[in-house]
Amino acid sequence: MKVLVTVKRVIDYNVKVRVKSDNSGVDLNNVKMAMNPFCEIAVEEAIRLKEAGIATEVVAVSVGEKSCQEQLRTALALGADRAIHVEAEQELESLNVAKLLAKVVEAEQPGIVILGKQAIDTDNNQTGQMLSALTGMAQGTFASNIEIKDDKALVTREVDGGLQTIELAMPIIATTDLRLNEPRYASLPNIMKAKRKPLETKTVEELGVTIKEHTKLLSVTPPEERQAGIKVADVAELVDKLKNEAKVIG
Amino acid sequence: MDLSLNEDQAMIQDVAKKFAQSELAPIAAKLDEEGDQAAFLANLKQLAELGFMGLNIDSEYGGTQAGSVAFSLAITEIARACAATAVTMSVTNMVAEVIQSVANESQRQQHLPKLCSGEYGAGAFCLTETTAGSDPANMKTTAQLEGDHWVLNGAKQFITSAEFAGIMVVWAVTDSSLKKGKGISCFLVEPNTPGVIISKAEQKMGQKASLTNEVVFDNCKVARSALMGELNGGYKIAVSELAGGRIGIGSLALGIGLAAMDYARGYMLERQQFGQAIAKFQGLQWMMSDAYTDLEAARLLLMNAADLKEKEQPFAKAASMAKLFASEKANQACYSALQLLGGYGYIKEFPLERYARDVRITSIYEGTSEIQRVIIAKALLDEVS
Ligand SMILES: Cc1cc2nc3c(=O)[nH]c(=O)nc-3n(C[C@H](O)[C@H](O)[C@H](O)COP(=O)(O)OP(=O)(O)OC[C@H]3O[C@@H](n4cnc5c(N)ncnc54)[C@H](O)[C@@H]3O)c2cc1C
Numbered sequence A: 001m002k003v004l005v006t007v008k009r010v011i012d013y014n015v016k017v018r019v020k021s022d023n024s025g026v027d028l029n030n031v032k033m034a035m036n037p038f039c040e041i042a043v044e045e046a047i048r049l050k051e052a053g054i055a056t057e058v059v060a061v062s063v064g065e066k067s068c069q070e071q072l073r074t075a076l077a078l079g080a081d082r083a084i085h086v087e088a089e090q091e092l093e094s095l096n097v098a099k100l101l102a103k104v105v106e107a108e109q110p111g112i113v114i115l116g117k118q119a120i121d122t123d124n125n126q127t128g129q130m131l132s133a134l135t136g137m138a139q140g141t142f143a144s145n146i147e148i149k150d151d152k153a154l155v156t157r158e159v160d161g162g163l164q165t166i167e168l169a170m171p172i173i174a175t176t177d178l179r180l181n182e183p184r185y186a187s188l189p190n191i192m193k194a195k196r197k198p199l200e201t202k203t204v205e206e207l208g209v210t211i212k213e214h215t216k217l218l219s220v221t222p223p224e225e226r227q228a229g230i231k232v233a234d235v236a237e238l239v240d241k242l243k244n245e246a247k248v249i250g
Numbered sequence B: 001m002d003l004s005l006n007e008d009q010a011m012i013q014d015v016a017k018k019f020a021q022s023e024l025a026p027i028a029a030k031l032d033e034e035g036d037q038a039a040f041l042a043n044l045k046q047l048a049e050l051g052f053m054g055l056n057i058d059s060e061y062g063g064t065q066a067g068s069v070a071f072s073l074a075i076t077e078i079a080r081a082c083a084a085t086a087v088t089m090s091v092t093n094m095v096a097e098v099i100q101s102v103a104n105e106s107q108r109q110q111h112l113p114k115l116c117s118g119e120y121g122a123g124a125f126c127l128t129e130t131t132a133g134s135d136p137a138n139m140k141t142t143a144q145l146e147g148d149h150w151v152l153n154g155a156k157q158f159i160t161s162a163e164f165a166g167i168m169v170v171w172a173v174t175d176s177s178l179k180k181g182k183g184i185s186c187f188l189v190e191p192n193t194p195g196v197i198i199s200k201a202e203q204k205m206g207q208k209a210s211l212t213n214e215v216v217f218d219n220c221k222v223a224r225s226a227l228m229g230e231l232n233g234g235y236k237i238a239v240s241e242l243a244g245g246r247i248g249i250g251s252l253a254l255g256i257g258l259a260a261m262d263y264a265r266g267y268m269l270e271r272q273q274f275g276q277a278i279a280k281f282q283g284l285q286w287m288m289s290d291a292y293t294d295l296e297a298a299r300l301l302l303m304n305a306a307d308l309k310e311k312e313q314p315f316a317k318a319a320s321m322a323k324l325f326a327s328e329k330a331n332q333a334c335y336s337a338l339q340l341l342g343g344y345g346y347i348k349e350f351p352l353e354r355y356a357r358d359v360r361i362t363s364i365y366e367g368t369s370e371i372q373r374v375i376i377a378k379a380l381l382d383e384v385s
Helices: A037-051 A066-078 A094-108 A127-135 A188-194 A235-244 B007-034 B037-050 B068-081 B083-102 B105-117 B234-270 B282-310 B316-340 B342-346 B352-363 B369-384
Strands: A002-006 A009-011 A033-035 A057-064 A082-087 A112-116 A138-149 A152-159 A162-169 A172-176 A199-203 B123-126 B142-146 B149-160 B167-173 B184-189 B196-198 B212-223
Touching: A002 A037, A002 A094, A009 A066, A033 A037, A033 A066, A037 A057, A037 A066, A037 A112, A037 A138, A037 A172, A057 A066, A057 A094, A066 A082, A066 A188, A066 A199, A066 B007, A082 A094, A094 A127, A112 A127, A112 A138, A127 A138, A127 A172, A138 A162, A152 A172, A188 B007, B007 B037, B007 B068, B007 B083, B007 B352, B037 B083, B037 B105, B068 B083, B068 B234, B068 B282, B083 B105, B083 B123, B083 B149, B083 B167, B083 B184, B083 B234, B083 B352, B105 B167, B123 B149, B149 B167, B149 B184, B167 B212, B167 B234, B184 B212, B184 B234, B234 B282, B234 B316, B234 B352, B282 B316, B316 B342, B316 B352, B316 B369, B342 B352
Parallel strands: A002 A057, A002 A112, A057 A082, A082 A199, A112 A172, A138 A172, B123 B167
Antiparallel strands: A009 A033, A138 A152, A152 A162, B142 B149, B142 B167, B149 B212, B167 B184, B196 B212
């Protein structure tokens, strides 16, 4: 069985994010970029499936600018066997990414596609679900456990009320939640070997997808700065303020 | 001229940084205070498994074969979080490099895979003696050939990691009739050999989690095959291998200096005095600018020395310049950073006092700043005479 695992290049989670002065987006100039943490979990799960003898090949795919090949190299250093870069210069919405991925799925015929539940840049949480709709593959989102037995998969999902386990018919789409696993560090010898692993490039045209814009980003603003707190004299004053000023209790 | 890192170097720096910040930073203060040796050794083992103990060792011996630039980058990132871990890693890498460059094939096969994989807790470099610090050629430890064995007698001082090392590279006088420095040879000694006595670790000012021991050789018998490199050619080995080690120590100093200034920079924005953030005071801004400029210059000197070494060009002068500058400027940076925190810099709840203690030794070990100047001066004068 082949595993297809998706990888997105995003701003490193340690970086203090700044909004561009014209409010057109987040400033990415000279900012450290990294693999989306949920994608790291996806890559780790894919490698574990291979180590457990369930998967035979791990293929990493990323849609984006040339620079996202860095994150594909990281996936290769972590243990993916080969990588596919779908070149796209513009920032794509989830649906366009899902359409491109659907073409890759069609060509690769994986038994399981593992995606992050969301990317920490736009927090859309859509691509996995859309890919499921486009391919007709069953979906297990927010996975905290994935078990594969022959032609069935048991996916434990993190839902609001606790954990929900569902049985899916293979092939499936899974999206990762935080507790699925703890990603390993890439070992240095594997980093050195990563550049000898195949990385194939495909264009949007080659995949035969027409990019369409469905949403338009109007403006990006930073969250309001936290105001200085005040000291209250007693519980009565606190309750009064919560009721009448903050209006958080009735 | 391209000063940017290649993809491998950037990725290695990245992994080092991630490991340092997630695994080392949270426990560095505790290690300094209490010296939890089990945790310290577990981190070293994990670093070895990731390939950090043989950064410049060929892959056929289990090394990473990533080059000296990657070595420098990795040490700096590890030192940002825990200088004690970084020095252990730097010395172990240096020991592996000595073995790779002068040992014979069977010695390499025997020891390098174990050093690189972490099967050996560390490697130890046993050169210094009480009478032979800056002047190692004045060493008194002897090795005498008796039948099929070398018999070692003497004592080595301040040996990093001796207590848990899997292999020690030991220098000893093999022919005292030759001119000073000409009759010294190099040996590979396993610490569990009878006659090796490792004394209790020294109580140090900083880098406390790393262990520094005296090693005594009392009629210590090692096989004839323990000789490494040419008989009576050992001093040259020490001199040339220390040059590579200096890139490690300079990089380590840089990491501590950066950690200190990064902390202070953040603090300047938070701390209010006279109704404003202290970052608004121009006098403090200048302290910060000077420190970061010095550290950036140190980084470039280190990258240059590492690049020369990687290209197999003469690099000893460049390495001494880089070690001298980086260790002195990192000391100054820690001084400034602590000053920027005011009284809080002096309090253990903040990391500055630890950085200031940890950085102090970098201008002393692997050749003091004075000795670096001696080496640089000699090279400069040799160029014109
Ligand atoms: C924590 C720690 C770890 C160490 N690890 C190791 C190790 O793993 N292996 C190892 O072999 N050694 C190790 N050392 C030893 C270290 O390298 C020596 O301490 C160092 O080289 C200085 O030698 P010394 O202490 O004898 O000082 P000395 O040589 O006595 O120097 C005293 C002072 O005189 C100055 N001086 C000496 N000669 C000259 C000169 N010609 N011109 C101008 N000034 C001069 C020095 O710069 C210094 O200021 C370690 C030391 C410490 C403290």
